[in-house]
Amino acid sequence: MTFFSRLNLQEGLQTLSVMQWIPVYFILGGRHSAWVRNWTLWKYFKNYFPVKLVKTHDLSPKHNYIIGSHPHGIFSYGVFINFATEASGFAQIFPSITPVLATLEGIFWIPIVREYVMSMGICPVSELALEYLLTKKGSGNAVTIVVGGAAEALLCRPGASTILLKNRKGFVKLALKTGAYLVPSYSFGENEVHNQETFPEGTWLRFFQKIIQGAFKKVLGINLCTFHGRGLTRGSWGLLPFNRPINTVVGEPLPIPKIKMPNKETVDEYHALYISALRKLFDQHKVEYGLPETQELTII
Known part of the structure; x- marks a missing residue:
């Protein structure tokens, strides 16, 4: 087999690995199996982009953690590969830490699909499930939550660094109730792998776009984005993501006291500390991963 034929085979396998995830994502919206x-x-899948997991600080197995993931992107490729699989080497990068990725609860109503995602360490993003994982399973557990949720997907486009966080405080309250340390993370490049279209207000395209998006949100709990990427071959048009790197940088753990019933003031205080830590992480790494020095993280 020649070098070029091997290269084409590798690219084909990478493309197929991504193709299987897009329909599963729409169907979706644990029990770990190392296999x-x-x-x-x-x-x-990882090498298609490629995706990389970057550690800035150790995570001690003596504590539990809530990793806040930003931004959502269209399909959350980075958070999936880095926390729901071992493709990026999570177990080697964070030894003795058990990762769990929280996602839409409706996924777990679907037979077979439920077993599929649970085997990768994916759990419902419900307070009951997350509190159980953070209080009844010992220490060394890290639950990753895509804080901006499906609504944030509509903000994702190349060059953007806008996230929904200002009024997203449930994960902070959960951290206080369980004593889990908060860890900010940011996936640089997640917004670059698809182009998203929002049609002008007042046009018939925008009218139908709102109707379709509303229907998807009501039935599946996800926002339908009007996006495009590449096709089966480089340079062609299609729905596959562009081959652009995604680097998920995991920041420094923020120690959190355990308070059974935290009041609003305490939640607000630690929410502000988390935002400060996330901004610091973003600013420290943005240039290294392709953003201009003047780029700011916009929080709404």
Whole structure:
């Protein structure tokens, strides 16, 4: 087999690995299995972009953690590969830490799909499930929450660094109730892998776009984005993501006291500390991962 034929085979396998995730994501919107998390499929998926997990500080197995993930992106490729699979080497980068990725609760109503995602360490993003994981499973657990949720997907487009966080405080309250340390993370490049279109207000395209988006939100709990990327071959048009790097940088843990019933003032205080830590993480790494020095993280 020649070098070029091997290269084409690698690219084909990478493309197929991403293709299988897009329909599963729409169908979706634990019980860990090392075998599933280590599938070779995920390695091809990671290398398609490629995706990288970057550690800035150790996570001690003596504590539990809530990792806040930003931004959502269209399909959350970075957070999926880095925290729901071992393609990026989570177990080696954060030894003795058990990762769990929280996602839409409706996923777990679907037979077979439920088992599929649970085997990768994905759990419902419900207070009951997360509180159980952070209080009844010992220490060394890290729950990753995409804080901006599906609504944030509508803000994601190349060059953007806007996230929904100002009024997203449930994860901070959960951290206080369980004593889990808060850890900010930011996936640089997540917004670059698809182009998203929002049609002008007052046009018939925008009218139909709102109707369709509203229907998807009501039925599936997700926002339908009007996006495009590349096709099966480089340079072609399609729905596959562009081959652009995604670097998920995990920041320094923020110690959190355990308070059974935290009041609003305490939640606000630690929410502000989290925002400050996230801004610091963003500013420290933005230039290294392709953003201009003048780029600011916009929080709404």
